[in-house]
Amino acid sequence: MKLNELKPQEGSTKARKRVGRGIGSGTGKTAGRGYKGQKSRSGVSIGAFEGGQMPIYMRMPKRGFTSRNRKDYAEINLSTLQEFFDAKRIDGKELITGETLAKAGVIRRVKDGVRLLGRGELKAKLNLKIAGATASAIAAVEKAGGKVEIIEVKSAKQEADKIKRAEKLAKREAAKPKK
Secondary structure: OOHHHOOOOOOOOOOOOOOOOOHHHOOOOOOOOOOOOHHHOOOOOOOOOOOOOOOHHHHOOOOOOOOOOOOOEEEEEHHHHHHHHHOOOOOOOOEEOHHHHHHHOOOOOOEOOEEEEOOOOOOOOOEEEEOEEOHHHHHHHHHOOOEEEEOOOOOHHHHHHHHHHHHHHHHHHHHOOOO
16 A cells, blocks of 8 residues: 555545536535625624524523632653653652653653642652642552652742732832932
């Protein structure tokens, strides 16, 4: 089999309808749009307009909410830690933090911290200093002879807000006349 011989399965694709190709085609002349009116013209997007009736997306109740202060954790499982330990990309003798995990390629970036989840099995004795862990993950690490230290982390948004407030305050202080 060659690349130029590849084709989709019989009946899985359908040719698009070519409109406006003469009256004998069945979709000629008005091209299936009918006569006159807003929808027969080009450049019209009525979308969710329901003829003056309150649209359904406005009638439906609002649900849910996204907190400004939510934390976005980089999540890893015990099985992933064990794989990287077996591949000797994580050293069990040193303290493992988010930065060491990112450097080893376990996670892409630290985000607001690293959270350890309890799926899989851990046999290696590891000392972790991370932002969070499930109860089962902590139990598994301690069973293997390791230790988990939970550190408090503020979200990136909270840190940015704190810096903005400090800059604003500094600007205000500088603008005050000296006595």
